[in-house]
Each structure stands twice: as C-alpha cells, then as structure tokens.
Amino acid sequence: MQTTETARPRTALFVTCLVDLFRPSVGFAAVKLLEAAGCEVHVPVSQTCCGQPAWNSGDRADTRAIAEQVIIAFEKFDYVVAPSGSCAGMLKKHYPEVFAGDPAWQARATAFAGKVSELVSFLADEMGMAAVEATCPAKATYHDSCSGLRELGVRDQPRRLLASVKGLKLAEMKEADVCCGFGGTFAVKYPEISNAIVGEKAANVEAARPDLLLAGDLGCLMNMAGKLKRQGSAIEVRHVAEVLAGMTDAPPIGEGRR
C-alpha cells in the first residue's frame, strides 16, 4: 500500500464480545474493510465486553469498572470502531452517562466517546468509502438494528455500500426498522415475548424472499438466524461486514460446515 504512515489514522477495533466469542470472521472482515479504507488497525487484546449487560441490568458499579477498562485501553487511538451499533452506541452515547457525578472521568469518557463509531457508518461517513470491492451474487434484505439506527443514525450507509457489491440485489423487507426482539438479556428474561417479536421479524424477512439476511449487529443476527433456522428456513444469515469485505467463505450464521 502506498499510503504513508502519517496519513493512516490509528484505528482501534473494538471487536465486541459476541464477535470475539461466536464469529471471529466478522472481526477479520472488519479489519479488512478498515485497512481498505486506509486505516492502521490495532486490536487491544485486553478487551472483553462493553459492559452493556451490566448497564442494562442496573448494575452501575460493574458497568463503570468495565467502562474504565475500555477507555484506558482505547483512548490513545485516533478512532475506535466496533462492528455493532449496539456496542458502539454503548461506548459513544452511554459511557459519558455511566460517569455522571464524576466530572474528571466524565470528561475523559466524553472525549473517548468522540472517537467511537459503528463500523459501516465509519467507513462511509468518516473515511469517505463510497464503494467496496466485493462480489456476492444474492438477493439480500437488510435489518436495521435498533441502537445503530436510532442512537447512531446508521441507515443509508450500509445500503449504499451494499449497492456497490457486485451481483448483490437489495430487497427491502416490511418493518426493517422494527426491533427483532433480541434486546440482550431481554431475550432470556422474557423468552416468550422475545419469541413473538422475532416471529414477526422472521415473517417479514421471509416475505421479502431473500437468499440472504444481513444486519450490523451479531446479537440480532443470532436471534434472527436462530428463529429462521428453527423454522427450517433456507435463508442465509450474515453480518453485513462479511459481505462488504467479500469474506463469505465461512458458513453462514447457524449453518454447519458442509
């Protein structure tokens, strides 16, 4: 690559606990996309989780301890990018609130929050990426994950970039912007309600008759894939980064090795 070191922003990948644990291929797709956009990618290996399960369960003390750990590990970089609207939203929108009442840490969290982005919107909005080098001959539908959409304004960026994927046809489903029913711990705290909501989502996905369901958050994807597969659907489910990076060699979410 011809770009000089100084021109390449030092970009830290916050890979998210779900990608780290369940689908490392999404992390590698994110690295590839960030490098293609001209970033110098760093992965602080001390990262675990953004703390959202604790935050949304009302456990402020643990949230704070985890948030401090994340800020310390990541604040030295130019950008912090996560392949998830939910986790990026946590780092960007909620961390400053976690430190309410502690002006020194709150200022630090606010400065940190200014560096945080969700992956696809970062590529499009911050790095000016208008197209990707990827091929994926399929009819796809895209689900807007809630936090990315409503906290971070991720909506057109993934659709724009997906439009540049060779062979990919995007078919909008009904109520693409309605929650899939995952909601983190909600899915296991209120499984019946979560199931009713993901049932609606699965019906909307099926009605769009896609080959491929895409979204930007692995939690939602695992929920939707889990429901679709339980119903015997043949629709493949992937993180949007895998398609944008042209890395669709790993089996889709919820599918085994053939």
Add this chain to the structure above:
Amino acid sequence: MEVRSPQFRQSAAAALDDARLQGALRQVRSRFIDKRAKGVASLPEFEALRENARAIKNHVLERLDLYLEAYEERVTAQGGHVHWARDASEARGIVLDLCRKANARVVTKGKSMISEEIGLNAFLERHGVAPVETDLGEYIIQLRGEHPSHIIAPAVHLNIGQVRDSFRAAHTHLPPDRAMEAPESLLAEARGVLREKFLSADVGITGANFLIAETGTSVIVTNEGNGDLTQLLPRIHIVLASIEKIVPTLDDMSQIMRLLARSATGQEMSVYTTLSTGPRRRGDLDGPEQYHVVLLDNGRSNMVGTEFQDMLRCIRCGACMNHCPVYQAVGGHAYGWVYPGPMGAVLTPTLVGVDKAGHLPNASTFCGRCESVCPMKIPLPKMMRHWREREFERHLVPADFRRGLKLWAWFARRPFLYRVFAGLGMTVLGLAGRRRGRFARLPLAAGWTAHRDLPAPQGGTFIGQWKRRRGAGR
C-alpha cells in the same frame, strides 16, 4: 384498581396465547403507525415543534408551583373551584362529596385516565352514584367490567364481535332481532342509549388534556363529541386533572396540540377541541352552574427534581405504546395497571412502587422506538434503565440472574482469565456445534433454545486468532 403488574409474566404468556386478542392487536400496527407517519410527514416543522414542546414543558416543570397557583387564581376569579388532592383517596373523596351535595344519582363521564388511576367508577358505585362512561371505547369496556388496554383506544383489545355480544347482553330493552352487523349500527345504538344518560345526568366528569395558567381554562380533545355533552348538559362539571397538565398560555397549548393528534392518530387535529373556562356566565346559552377542578398529585410532585422528571412532560398520546414491539405482542392488560406500554413502564413504578411494577421497566428490548416517536422527546428507555438501577440497588432482581450477571462481570473485569475461559468454552462449543452449526438445546440456555436455535460459535476467539496471526502486543 388492583395492581396485577407482579403477574406480568403470566399475563403476557396468556396474552400471547389468546388468538382473538392477537387479532385485535394487529390493528394497532396498521391503524396507528401508518397514520402517524403520514401525519408527521405532512408537517415539515414537526421536529421543531417537538423541541418547542419539550422546552415549554421543561419550563413549566421548573416552576410548577407558580403556574398551578396562577391557574387556581384564574379559575377562582371566574367562579370555578379548584380542589387539591394529594392522592387517589383524597381525589375520590372530593368527587363523591361534590356528587352528594348535588344529590347526584347518575354521573356521565368523558374519557379520563386520571379517573382510572384513582379507581373512581368502582368507588362511586359503592357509594350509590352510577357513573356512565360516554366515550364509546370506555362505554364498551364499562359494560364488560374491564379496564382500558390503551390510553387513547381503551377497547383496542376487542373485536367487533365481542362488542356486539356486550351490547346484546346490556341493551335488553332493544329488540333482539335488530340489525347489528354494520359497525355504524353499533355506534347508533350506543348513541341512543347514551343520549338518555346525557340528559338525565346530574354531574358530568371529564379529564383534561391541558390546563392553561393564564386563562384558568381546561381543555379536552375528543373525536366523538361525547365530552362536550358530558360537560355542558349537567348542572355540575368536574374536571379531573393531574398537576403536570398545566401549560402557561393558550399559545403554548396550541403548539403542543399540533403534536398531540398527529402523534396519537395521525389526525391534524382531533374532531373536537373544547375549552372550558369557569361555569356558565350570565348570558351564556348553556354550560354548567358549577365548575370544579380536582388537581391530583398522587406522587407526581415527588418526581420533580429526580431522574424521572422528564416523564411529567407526557401528553398521553399513546405513540410510545403503538410503536412498542412488546406492547404490540402482549397488549395493554398484561402490564397489570392503568398505564401500559413504555410510558406505563416508567410511570407505574412511580405510582404503585417498583417492588410491584418491576417487570414493566424490564420488559423492554430498549429498541428506542418509543423515544423516537415521543412528541415530547421523553427519554423512556433511559428512565426504564433508572428503574432497573433502583431495583438492582434494592436487591429486587432475581437472585440467580444477579449471580449470573456478577459472575460474568467478574470475568469481564479480568481480561486474562476471561480470555482463558472464553477461549476454552468457545473451542468446546465450536467443536460440539461444528457439523450442524447450531444447537437446538443447550444446558443453561433454555430461555433461548425453547423458541430458537442457538448458532454455534466458529471455534476459538477472535482475539486468540488475532494474537496468533499478528503476534501479541499489537
């Protein structure tokens, strides 16, 4: 009204199994959401109005005492009476007292959620006064002995067949072979029955969408005209309002009004907007002889200055519940008290205690759609999270969930150990699920796998693989 919120889980399960209810709930999606979207799209300044409306209410909430006293002064100056009620019991007492003084036997009622909040109907009945709901939806559920399942569409949980059955059972004075197929015929029937009640009522009780401090006016917004007949025909008009309904001026009311109907039903304005300022004056053609306002606090003043103050901006449009995936799935009754949906999830714990209503702020995916459609920009998910914090502090969270969370957090705070155990766990799970790529059943994951498969991990963690590929330390 009995608080059934502790049984949320059971009520929700029953609601999900109720095919008739599920059919009725489909209407919420089609009826309200598209109409609101159109109503909002037709008003370019909608966003700017939201900002203004929020500012107006925030301004009021910083000076609530001042505006309430100014309002009282104006009402009194115009011959009306303001009664302050600290809680539900005081409010009920005031209303009954007024009814008794008027020797009232029949009381007509316009739609009022405050009436539901204070449990007025049951109380009046116990004391020999017959309340008659005149809003069609409220009338229907009164006949059925039910409570509203939605704050602006109280009978949204019913289908027309159920309404027909209720009318047949209640209106025994009408010929049994009358035509009841068309919805219009049911409407006409209710009208006919209610007409007599309007004329015979001694007292009319309405709610209030706004109270205006500068003029001492109460405002109701309706689509049926029943509110006008309720407050104009009887000798006495009683307005039930909670203290946060106050706005400084008519202009302020007009601004918020432009948001209200659009957010609720997508209408530009509701069909009737009625302003009441005091009793009938000399020369007025109609109007009540007495005009009373019961101002209810019921815990609201305690919310001022806390993290729940923003909730007092609520104008009861119902947009949050219409757009809530949880409300859409289980309906309003599952919430177990007066206020359902996201606004109820925040308000109910304040009014009945988080120990009883703890499920409500938890039963949310935090999808944020409620906040995004709230005309008053109330941060509903944030306030639900505040309730979760209070529950966590008070150890109201189920012990096993708390233990699980603490264990996870313990590891999340220790990257080295987290790495060791997570790497091991994912390798095992990855191998176990390698062929099928998912689990239909898994120990400790029944909540998940009861309804959907759990996708198997690819095996090995990202961080582990990254370290191997790039060498540690980068």
